[in-house]
Amino acid sequence: SYVLTQPPSVSVAPGKTATITCGGNNIGSLSVHWYQQRPGQAPVLAIYYDSGRPSGIPERFSGSNSGNTATLTISRVEAGDEADYYCQVWDSSSDHRVFGGGTKLTVL
């Protein structure tokens, strides 16, 4: 089955840029969705179809996808961005949704 690999943790200072990666075999040929999950809360869709931004998600959040890596970028990081972030794809070979293991973003 398809595997998505994320770094377990990323740390960033307030006001700086956070980059969270999601690796997968030729992931650039798939569509990637990103979810934010704050502690004790349900996940929230942060990015859809690689780079789409749902209403209510700040413009500071952006996504890209190419080759073997998809990337979630958070500019001008704020304390409220501290959360777990998950990438997700639909694996058409198995008709399964697949999540990455998640990345804990810590704002220093």
Place this chain on the structure above:
Amino acid sequence: EVQLVESGGGLVQPGGSLRLSCAASGFTFRSHAMNWVRQAPGKGLEWVSAISGGGDNTYYADSVKGRFTISRDNSKNTLFLQMNSLRAEDTALYYCAKVRSSFETDGMDVWGQGTTVTVSS
């Protein structure tokens, strides 16, 4: 307001059964695929199952295939997950989630608050 409210979780013995429900409101339920996603304590998100808007197509994670059954009642705007032969590793918070568009592969833009399933003797 678009809302999903799960119910039906609880404590069950290994080998037992539970039926989860998810009541939807604020959107055209039949037009959207729906999913169940679970999260074991302290762990990441794990996709469990999906169903198309009309209910014709269903999909299951390998870990639950043959034990869980997803269904929906579009007349009552309700999603279900029948869970049989439960195991300790099924212990988790179970979320229902709405797909953003009519495409089953789209992102999940609305999530409930979850219902807790504990499998233990």
